[in-house]
Amino acid sequence: MNCDMFLKGSVLHMEKPFVHALSSNMKHKRCDHCYAEFELFKCTACQYVKYCDRVCQKLAWPDHKKECPALKNLPPNRELPNTARLLARIILKLKRGGGNEQGWYDKNKYRIFRDLMSHYADIKTDDKRTSQAECLYEVLKDYIGEDALPNFTEFLGIYGRMVVNSFNILDGEMSELGTGIYLGASTIDHSCEPNAVATFNGTTITVRAIRDIPDFNWTKVRISYIETLKSHVERNRELYPRYYFDCDCPRCDPSSEACLLENSIACAKCGSAIYADQEDPVCSSCHRKPPFDVFIKYQDVLTFTKHQHDAMKSVAYLDACKLCLEKQNGLFHPDNIYFVRTMDLAFEASIQLQKWEDSIDLGPKLIPGYEKYYGTHHPILGLHYLKLGKILLLKDEYEKAMDALEKGQAILEVSHGKDHPLCKSELSSLLLQAKSILYNL
Incomplete structure (x- = not known):
């Protein structure tokens, strides 16, 4: 070919x-x-x-x-x-x-x-x-x-x-x-x-x-053979025992920006990323070096977050996720992989508990992280829009639901194809429902 x-x-x-x-x-x-x-x-x-x-x-x-x-x-x-x-x-x-x-x-x-x-x-x-x-x-x-x-x-x-x-x-x-x-x-x-x-x-x-x-x-x-919403260390720890190779893609190059962002702190001055894995970390934009106690606090919160994630391998707990997010706020950069994963776990937990207001709050905030780590046309992102659209329909937020479902459709037609049952039946049915209510059809 x-x-x-x-x-x-x-x-x-x-x-x-x-x-x-x-x-x-x-x-x-x-x-x-x-x-x-x-x-x-x-x-x-x-x-x-x-x-x-x-x-x-x-x-x-x-x-x-x-x-x-x-x-x-x-x-x-x-x-x-x-x-x-x-x-x-x-x-x-x-x-x-x-x-x-x-x-x-x-x-x-x-x-x-x-x-x-x-x-x-x-x-x-x-x-x-x-x-x-x-x-x-x-x-x-x-x-x-x-x-x-x-x-x-x-x-x-x-x-x-x-x-x-x-x-x-x-x-x-x-x-x-x-x-x-x-x-x-x-x-x-x-x-x-x-x-x-x-x-x-x-x-x-x-x-x-x-x-x-x-x-x-x-x-x-x-x-991708594995779930990629993980740090490069975790991914390679999973890849080698299962497939007997170490990944050498750009995200797994320890010196690449993509890899460094996974473990990054938000600069208190400008909000840009400080790469915690670098030998002498400074802000990637304003070059300000944060006080030493910022790194101590970051490591404490990171350790706490990892411990909570390990405890949620089978079931996500919304309260634990919210506590992690509270501790991470203003400290973790928005592209920090542990922040994005915490948001992911929190969103899924809110759905399991039918805490729709939390779902509607968390869902849009998770999108930039998904785009960063999955890409703009990955089915995980498309399915996220689909879930969000369903919840918004349930809460009578028809315009927002239409927007989410149409964005999901654009992605899933790329990843699954227009003729896949997911697009042809479920997604089409939800869009028709939203349009019928919105335009009094």
Whole structure:
């Protein structure tokens, strides 16, 4: 694929999975084949998986045929680990000749499963991963039988290809539904400043540009493998154990402004950033050096903030977020990553608690931070506008709701495409509702 410029919104890649597995917590809510949320019926043989119709059941049969009796033999109320089911599907597909299936990613380039990086040497020296692989091998012996399994050395290579190359399959609102292996898409490298994003319609992955890509070639395409609303230290702490590499993108260069801003203090004189990670920090604009006690206070508040964030990994607490924001006020620069994350947690907590006035106050304040760290056309920003628009509609703020929804639409049509159900159904319906009330239609 070669041309001068790919504009944001351009489809760079589209692919169906080599294998996929619906998360077990979704099996009563989603079709096991297409992941649609319809009225479902159980597979009459195993009673474990559900489908939305006979068409999906028939299409799923090649992958389900061999696992069906194994699922049927599971003890009652036992949930098969998601990773074990995905691994079993890979192994069973390879046994029936699926190793020759081609995943195209350019005009004349493709990958087969064995072309995926296994990181075998890395995993052999990684006690945590090796231990997990050994446990999964035992689980799979019980599940599909020892005769169906390759020897452990070969299994470790398959396991490595799965853990390093799998994608979380997401719904339109970026919530996880399952996991899939995409042979072509797995060639796309990581950046903490991605120029593309992967979205899903059912199990089909679509990669779209979220920034213009001049002098396009495939090797320039970058997506983010991890959540990027974190400091460069946290991101690399997450990347290496999962993918066995350190990121060298501009945001991860310790001397770059993008990286320095993550840990920045607001200048009391002019409001510009003071980079706390520099050896002799001064204001980046007026060059004023703050008193030493400012750095002491900053470190105290930063430590407190990190502690609160760690305590909110599963549930965000609005009161704790507000206390952090109160301590950060006037001290943390608006682009400080910990300030933006606190705002993010506070906004989500306000929604969970249905504290709509807080949501309406926090939502607009979060937008500059999202634009800074996600970019102007990232789906996270688009979904933020969508959430804000819904809340404003609920509170009869119709003009503001229209503005938020239209801004969300402009972003989500780039990241997801106009024909994605999120844009075509949910967003269109909300816009119609707002317009009908606003213009008395």
